[in-house]
Amino acid sequence: MEIIKELGRITVLPISRFTAHGAYLTLSEGQEVLLPQGYLNGEEKEGDEKEVFIYTDSEDRLVAVTNRPVALLDEFAVMPVKQVAAIGAFMDWGLPKDLFVPVSEMGKPMKEGESYLVMVCVDYRTNRLIGVSKYQDFVLADTEGFEEGQEVEALIFERTDLGFKALINQHYEGLIYGNETFTGVSTGDHVKAFVKKRREDGKLDLQLTPIGRQKYEEGAEKILDALKDNQFLPLHDKSSPEEIKSILGMSKKHFKQSIGQLYKARKIVIKEDGISLVD
Incomplete structure (x- = not known):
């Protein structure tokens, strides 16, 4: 056929x-x-x-x-399960007819209401489009072309005990560690990320903020913007990591590095109970 x-x-x-x-x-x-x-x-x-x-x-x-699905042929997307049957699962991919994922093509058993990373493929026996959630069969292991600090497009597709698995540029697997995630991310989000490290297994560690000095500059800008809105921030060296994350969405280490940079640039005044802009 x-x-x-x-x-x-x-x-x-x-x-x-x-x-x-x-x-x-x-x-x-x-x-x-x-x-x-x-x-x-x-x-x-x-x-x-x-x-x-x-x-x-x-x-x-x-x-x-005339409407467009969330993924075309040979593309990945995170899709929610609408229904599970004995023969497979039916995914919502934005079209009137759901995308069928056969049991044989599931990376793990699927649950109704949960979302999974799925590639759109052709079933050559039937000439139908199907979904395949065995993403490991399609991701590339050769990541030698990536460099530390490189900016990439990442699709968050699964939460684990370590953090969030991400699909990079539609072809590579990466991980964003949970203890380094200070802004809200959810499964299915497309985010800009930066390569932190290339691991021995070829997978990539990512972070959501730029690497190195540029990271501190971005944090400093964020603090300046907050001070322009509020004139004063009740954050200091003894503030808890939870307080800092709640107000600024960054780690305590990142906060201290950023205010150090602002202080050296004579942009802020550091007081016992917080920080304020230089008059």
Whole structure:
């Protein structure tokens, strides 16, 4: 059975004809695919082009839709489970028909309401799009190209005892340690992160703030912004880490380094009960 090359992708296709059910679009190999009536605005005409996503409906017929799923073919996304059955799980990926993850393609048993990292793949036996949560089969182990301090795009996909697992640039696995996470992050968040260390197993340790001196400058700017709003912050050397995290969202070590930098620059006054801007 031949795989339609537009399957699972966003593509622009011309309208070939209309029926009571919608408009038929012409695929690159000459086949037609239906764009249901609900996706038309009533102003289209033959020859017009529509940007659509191609997948299969509940009866395994090719269908086009104008809304975009959270992931295309060969892409990862974090998706919530809508329903679990004996044969697999049905994921919400933003389309009318849920994405099916067979039991054989689950990295671990799934639970309704929980979210998991899933890649969109083609089941070549049926020509259907399916989800695969065995992400380890797809992530790349060769991370030699990454350098300490490098900025990356990260998708938070699982919380563990150590912190948060993250997918880096859609291809690599990393970890953000929980005791270094001072701003709220949740599973499914896309964040800007920085490479802290490349481990022997090829995985990458990440942090959410820039590495080195730039980190302190960012912390100093954050403290200055808070002081401009409040004129005074009741934080000092003896403040608890919890107080500092609650008010500024940073660690006590980061706070002390940042106020040291501001003090040397004569931007702040350090008092016994807190800090304030220099008049």
